[in-house]
Amino acid sequence: MSDVIITVRGEFSAEYPAERATIQVSAQTDGADRDSVFAEAVAASESLRTHLPEAHESSGGPISEWSSDEVRVWTERHFTNDGSVAPRLVHSRIEFRITFSDLGGLAPWIESAVAIPAVSIDTISWDLTDATRDAATSTVREGAVRDAVARATAYSASLGLGAISPLAIADQGMLDSGSSGGGFVPLARGAMQNVAYVSGGMPGLELKPQAIAVASVVDARFSAS
DSSP states (O other): OOOEEEEEEEEEEEEEOOOEEEEEEEEEEEESOHHHHHHHHHHHHHHHHTTSGGGBOTTTOSEEEEEEEEEEEEEEOOBOTTSOBOOOEEEEEEEEEEEESOGGGHHHHHHHHHTSTTEEEEEEEEEOOHHHHHHHHHHHHHHHHHHHHHHHHHHHHHTTOOOEEEEEEEETTOSSSOOOOOSEEEEOOOOSOOOEEOTTSOEEOOOOOOOEEEEEEEEEEEEEO
8 A cells, every 4th residue: 555645734823921011102282273273292302311321221121222213294174064174183193112121110110100290001012032032942843843843743643544754844834835934933922001000009010921922834744554
């Protein structure tokens, strides 16, 4: 009896606690006068900057890096119910991107930042350190290969065949088509959530990031006889 070719897909995922947080912070003001609106946004952003140096330490954190490189000023005009044009409304927005390597310092810093008029937290994204992500990548890839071997072994046994022999293994979608579909799929899940009140009667922000799921998918081909 000739060998039977078995082609399978192996999958594996694991979850890891978040180690970094990157927040988008903005200073935004609105009004009728363009110069005044922009000046107010600049003043708010300067107040925000005073909170950065004391917390910024590239190696120790809590803030490992930050940047502010986007400034927007735009005007809106609306029609009223009677069809006339309403006075123009000018918006000015200055954005910051701040990365926290020490998550323990994140909530206190946010509380101090949002106390500044016109400053708001837009988004929070969670991530792993490079070392953890590299280790996680290796772990889930090995798990995906083991899953592929287990599936192929089960197929072989169901056919009454013997041990399997590997013929080829590739990232998802590359075994036949030669495409560059990635077999490693990092999935970062999380958002600002769980705002609560801490003991002592004072309001306090508590953040609980969801675990970060790292997944891998491989395609494999085996022979069995």
